[in-house]
Amino acid sequence: MAQLASGKDVLAGARAVLADEKAGEYAVRSALTRATESLEDVIRIAVSRGGRITG
Structure with missing residues (x-):
């Protein structure tokens, strides 16, 4: 959740x-x-989660 809040602040x-x-x-x-x-x-997290989903 911290990354989401940080991303919203950056945006x-x-x-x-x-x-x-x-x-x-x-x-x-x-x-x-x-x-x-x-x-x-965002990309790092998406890749990490994608690897767990398809792996």
């Missing part, structure tokens, strides 16, 4: 940065970095 933060027309490069890069890390977690 909310990324949306806020994208909605802010004054967001600078640092804010955009930071949001993209967090989103990338979150997506890596």
